[in-house]
Amino acid sequence: MSDSGISATPRPAGERAELLRIWATPQGWRLPSAVNNTVIGLFYLGAAFAFFLLAGIVALLMRTQLAQGDATFLSQDLYNQMFTMHGTTMMFLFAVPAMEALGVMLLPQMLAARDLPFPRLSAFAIWAYVIGGAVFFSTIFYGLAPKGGWFMYPPLTLTAYQPGDNADFWLLGIGFIEISAIAGAVEIVVGVLRTRPPGMTLSRMPIFGWSMLIFAGMIIFAFPAVILATMLLEIERAFGWPFFTAARGGDPLLWQHLFWFFGHPEVYIIFLPAAGLVSMMVPTFVQTPLIGYRLIVVALIGTGFFSFGLWVHHMFTTGIPSLSLAFFSAASIAVAVPSGIQVFSWIATLAAGRERLRLTTPALFVLGFLFIFTVGGLTGIMVALVPIDLQVHDTYFVVAHFHYVLVGGMVFPLFATFYYWAPAFSRRALSERLGRWSFWLMFVGFNVAFFPMHLTGLAGMPRRVWTYPGDIGWDGLNLLSTIGAYILAAGVLVFVVDLVRNFRPGGGAGNVWNAGTLEWLPNDVYSTRSIPLVTGRYPLWDQPNLARDVEAGAHYLPDAPTGGRETLVTSTVEAEPQYVLQMPGAGWSQVLAATFTAAFFLLLTIKLVWIAAVCGVLAVLFCLVWAWGLDPGPARGKVAVGAGLTLPSYMTGPQSHSWWAMVVLMLVAASLYIAYVFSYLYLWTVSPEVWAPAGAAPLPPLSRPLVAAAAFLAGLGLIVVAGRSLPPPGQRGWVAPIALVVGACLLATAVATEILGHIEMGLEPQATAYAAMVFLAGALAGQVVAAVLVMALFVAARILCARTDRERRNSFDHTLQLARYAVGQSLFGLLLVHGFPRLVA
Amino acid sequence: MVRGIGFVRALLGLLAGPSIWAGHFGLVYGGHAALCGAGDRLPLVARADLPWLLLVATGSAVIALLALAVSGRLTGWLIGTSDLPDEADFLVRVARLLSALSLFGVLASGAGMIVLPGCQLLR
Ligand code: HEM
Numbered sequence: 001m002s003d004s005g006i007s008a009t010p011r012p013a014g015e016r017a018e019l020l021r022i023w024a025t026p027q028g029w030r031l032p033s034a035v036n037n038t039v040i041g042l043f044y045l046g047a048a049f050a051f052f053l054l055a056g057i058v059a060l061l062m063r064t065q066l067a068q069g070d071a072t073f074l075s076q077d078l079y080n081q082m083f084t085m086h087g088t089t090m091m092f093l094f095a096v097p098a099m100e101a102l103g104v105m106l107l108p109q110m111l112a113a114r115d116l117p118f119p120r121l122s123a124f125a126i127w128a129y130v131i132g133g134a135v136f137f138s139t140i141f142y143g144l145a146p147k148g149g150w151f152m153y154p155p156l157t158l159t160a161y162q163p164g165d166n167a168d169f170w171l172l173g174i175g176f177i178e179i180s181a182i183a184g185a186v187e188i189v190v191g192v193l194r195t196r197p198p199g200m201t202l203s204r205m206p207i208f209g210w211s212m213l214i215f216a217g218m219i220i221f222a223f224p225a226v227i228l229a230t231m232l233l234e235i236e237r238a239f240g241w242p243f244f245t246a247a248r249g250g251d252p253l254l255w256q257h258l259f260w261f262f263g264h265p266e267v268y269i270i271f272l273p274a275a276g277l278v279s280m281m282v283p284t285f286v287q288t289p290l291i292g293y294r295l296i297v298v299a300l301i302g303t304g305f306f307s308f309g310l311w312v313h314h315m316f317t318t319g320i321p322s323l324s325l326a327f328f329s330a331a332s333i334a335v336a337v338p339s340g341i342q343v344f345s346w347i348a349t350l351a352a353g354r355e356r357l358r359l360t361t362p363a364l365f366v367l368g369f370l371f372i373f374t375v376g377g378l379t380g381i382m383v384a385l386v387p388i389d390l391q392v393h394d395t396y397f398v399v400a401h402f403h404y405v406l407v408g409g410m411v412f413p414l415f416a417t418f419y420y421w422a423p424a425f426s427r428r429a430l431s432e433r434l435g436r437w438s439f440w441l442m443f444v445g446f447n448v449a450f451f452p453m454h455l456t457g458l459a460g461m462p463r464r465v466w467t468y469p470g471d472i473g474w475d476g477l478n479l480l481s482t483i484g485a486y487i488l489a490a491g492v493l494v495f496v497v498d499l500v501r502n503f504r505p506g507g508g509a510g511n512v513w514n515a516g517t518l519e520w521l522p523n524d525v526y527s528t529r530s531i532p533l534v535t536g537r538y539p540l541w542d543q544p545n546l547a548r549d550v551e552a553g554a555h556y557l558p559d560a561p562t563g564g565r566e567t568l569v570t571s572t573v574e575a576e577p578q579y580v581l582q583m584p585g586a587g588w589s590q591v592l593a594a595t596f597t598a599a600f601f602l603l604l605t606i607k608l609v610w611i612a613a614v615c616g617v618l619a620v621l622f623c624l625v626w627a628w629g630l631d632p633g634p635a636r637g638k639v640a641v642g643a644g645l646t647l648p649s650y651m652t653g654p655q656s657h658s659w660w661a662m663v664v665l666m667l668v669a670a671s672l673y674i675a676y677v678f679s680y681l682y683l684w685t686v687s688p689e690v691w692a693p694a695g696a697a698p699l700p701p702l703s704r705p706l707v708a709a710a711a712f713l714a715g716l717g718l719i720v721v722a723g724r725s726l727p728p729p730g731q732r733g734w735v736a737p738i739a740l741v742v743g744a745c746l747l748a749t750a751v752a753t754e755i756l757g758h759i760e761m762g763l764e765p766q767a768t769a770y771a772a773m774v775f776l777a778g779a780l781a782g783q784v785v786a787a788v789l790v791m792a793l794f795v796a797a798r799i800l801c802a803r804t805d806r807e808r809r810n811s812f813d814h815t816l817q818l819a820r821y822a823v824g825q826s827l828f829g830l831l832l833v834h835g836f837p838r839l840v841a
Numbered sequence: 842m843v844r845g846i847g848f849v850r851a852l853l854g855l856l857a858g859p860s861i862w863a864g865h866f867g868l869v870y871g872g873h874a875a876l877c878g879a880g881d882r883l884p885l886v887a888r889a890d891l892p893w894l895l896l897v898a899t900g901s902a903v904i905a906l907l908a909l910a911v912s913g914r915l916t917g918w919l920i921g922t923s924d925l926p927d928e929a930d931f932l933v934r935v936a937r938l939l940s941a942l943s944l945f946g947v948l949a950s951g952a953g954m955i956v957l958p959g960c961q962l963l964r
């Protein structure tokens with residue numbers, strides 16, 4: 001008997017070989033087709049780290065230019081491109097992807113899942129990011145890099161002030177990399193909630209799981225706002241729809257609202273996973289369970305919420321009424337409370353086990369993080385106070401503040417993570433000696449570089465200046481900052497040397513720190529030999545024989561009962577086993593889909609519209625090829641998963657993991673739409689005089705939207721009918737596919753009815769911001785309906801090929817889910833566009 | 842088979858407090874901005890209604906959050922029950938603490954209304 005009550009009858013020989021065969025990583029030139037989370041996760045992390053190095057080199061060049069006044073090392077234009085590239089790369093190509101990469105690499109291991117629920121989706125996200133990011137970064141080499149700062153404020157970024165393609169690279173490049181962040185979020189939400197090991201209830205989940213869940217939730221609600229913003233700005237740049245042009249009823253401040261509604265949560269999106277990692281490491285350092293687990297969960301959720309009530313603190317100087325500012329100032333101070341809770345929890349845990357604390361390299365990096373992040377938090381409270389911010393806004397004080405928070409709150413925990421988790425992925429641990437050197441150089445260098453910036457800022461030095469007069473007393477402090485930056489870089493270099501000398505991926509060095517969580521179980525390409533039954537928060541500490549039993553195959557899923565890749569799906573709260581998830585293995589379709597998606601966006605940037613369109617079609621095509629192989633159906637029936645348990649190997653309806661992914665996707669779509677509704681109403685408060693019927697073409701008669709609404713409902717009705725008439729298992733049918741496609745076409749007709757109605761009334765999107773908003777509602781409806789149409793054609797084809805039927809029906813169900821959403825959103829849009837102007841007339 | 846807590850219900854119960862904070866925040870910020878920007882063109886309300894609108898919003902949020910933070914029974918009922926009592930207990934405690942934290946957030950933004958006039962720039 002093992003300690004978890006699971007009996008260890010010897011497993012038949014050959015099971016392990018079978019697992020190894022099924023989970024084998026493709027070798028040689030086939031490697032890019034791999035989807036194993038440890039393989040692509042490592043690649044993801046490596047790419048993110050490479051972008052950190054690149055953006056760091058750019059920073060060093062900037063610091064070199066700033067070392068003394070009146071320098072001419074860099075031109076003004078290049079400097080502008082550099083700070084934009086540095087900030088953008090650090091935020092979008094390093095910080096968020098690095099955290100997603102850690103989610104991909106570590107989460108399944110911590111949850112003892114064999115892989116994330118949608119392995120090819122993570123691979124898609126990674127390839128899209130790597131290709132898109134590399135091309136985006138390369139623009140700095142030929143003077144095509146954007147130069148509007150990482151937040152790209154209009155009107156500076158409108159064509160009038162920034163002609164050329166530079167800004168478009170940002171808008172299309174970054175806009176599309178955010179899509180890959182969202183794909184990662186889908187993966188993480190479903191992974192954390194559905195692929196935990198049996199017994200790992202929510203209250204036993206590792207804190208990193210909680211923090212990644214909140215991280216993903218925040219991405220779902222924050223990223224769509226900036227995606228909408230980039231859409232608006234790109235549409236204005238390309239077609240002249242005046243969303244941000246005040247003379248035609250637009251407002252540049254709309255960009256700031258949308259950008260910062262994303263941008264502030266973004267910094268917590270970066271920080272929360274890092275905090276989660278710290279909460280995993282600290283207990284190991286002192287061999288003591290985390291003190292205040294529950295409070296930390298509260299803090300993570302609280303931070304997630306509060307961070308959405310802060311965005312206007314970036315706009316304190318824009319002329320918003322003081323009472324509004326007070327709301328945001330208050331929330332900005334309130335958000336310090338949950339961060340404080342976490343800091344105190346870590347300190348309490350460290351204090352509780354202080355006699356066992358060894359100052360290893362990861363521990364040093366964590367202590368460094370605590371110090372630097374706390375300083376950044378204190379200056380954060382300062383700039384959250386409106387009067388102080390009015391004084392230091394856009395000065396080096398702010399540059400100092402946010403580097404303290406970002407480098408302290410994210411880079412130091414990341415380096416701690418590298419040193420702490422390397423032995424889980426490398427046959428050799430990293431060097432403690434080099435690690436110490438790296439830490440002290442980075443810690444000292446960072447403070448020498450950034451502390452003086454508080455003072456240069458208070459002395460009045462604005463941010464984003466390529467040089468300054470040499471005789472006004474700023475030289476000394478700036479020189480110090482530059483020296484510090486080089487010391488910091490030396491620390492990073494030492495780490496890189498350590499990596500090259502000691503990091504040997506494949507296998508692991510074992511549980512070198514005597515940690516308590518599942519990623520330290522013995523594992524191989526298939527993850528753990530069997531999926532453990534968990535009884536506490538620190539299974540390796542609570543269940544002393546766990547490693548042995550898991551390795552002996554005594555727990556769940558010791559073999560591959562469906563003959564392919566699979567993992568266990570459990571219930572969300574209590575983690576009760578529910579079914580076996582069959583998942584796809586290595587393949588090329590997701591790689592090609594990602595490549596062509598990247599090509600589509602990048603070619604669009606340089607206005608090669610036709611080639612771009614071809615690439616877009618190819619991208620969709622490869623997505624369909626990929627999806628064709630999914631939804632395996634119930635053919636394999638129920639399978640034994642060990643420990644005397646038998647589970648279904650296929651699931652439909654709200655219990656299935658893909659249903660959840662669709663729900664997440666619809667939340668993303670809804671967030672985007674809410675951002676749109678906000679924009680519509682916002683522009684109305686700014687310029688009511690151009691809203692119909694005051695300044696614009698009148699609205700079409702009410703019969704028009706009513707016809708459109710009827711068409712939407714009829715289309716949805718037909719799709720529902722299609723669902724009722726799906727053929728019996730294994731057979732083909734004609735009714736369902738026809739109803740499905742005709743239904744989707746009706747939806748498209750409805751969208752066309754709505755848009756044509758406005759065109760007939762003489763409304764022109766270029767004329768006013770109002771008109772642009774009206775057409776955008778139609779375009780957003782069209783976008784979702786287009787997706788429904790593609791899915792409908794796809795599912796119709798599946799039905800005709802006997803791949804979708806009454807029982808094997810996930811593909812159909814998801815189409816219906818999306819159709820329902822599309823109709824809901826479109827009806828709301830009709831109400832807004834046709835109702836609101838009449839309401840306020 | 843364990844009879845467990847439904848996820849959607851657990852989620853809504855867990856996030857009741859922060860959701861009230863979010864609703865309150867959206868209402869006072871959005872309401873204030875809308876009334877200042879377009880108070881004379883809105884149906885049903887006018888700029889003069891601002892103080893009591895803010896007051897009612899804040900008052901009701903405070904009452905709701907107090908109830909959620911103090912009453913384990915109320916929060917427990919929202920979240921539902923599980924065959925694993927520890928699990929429900931954990932969620933209820935987290936939910937109550939979240940309500941308390943949200944209460945602090947609401948009071949913090951509410952405080953501004955006492956000292957600052959609406960719709961003015963003050964600089
Ligand atoms: C590794 C050492 C780093 C150095 C030496 C450094 C240095 C700099 C410098 C010189 C600027 C330009 C200041 C100006 O001209 O206004 C800057 C801006 C910025 N940095 Fe860093 N930085 C570092 C790391 C990071 C990291 C890790 C992040 C984020 C994760 C980051 C995010 C930013 C952002 C967002 C900006 C603002 C860009 C803009 O003004 O648009 N930096 N940094």
Ligand SMILES: [Cu+2]
Binds near residue numbers: 267313
């Ligand atoms: Cu902020």
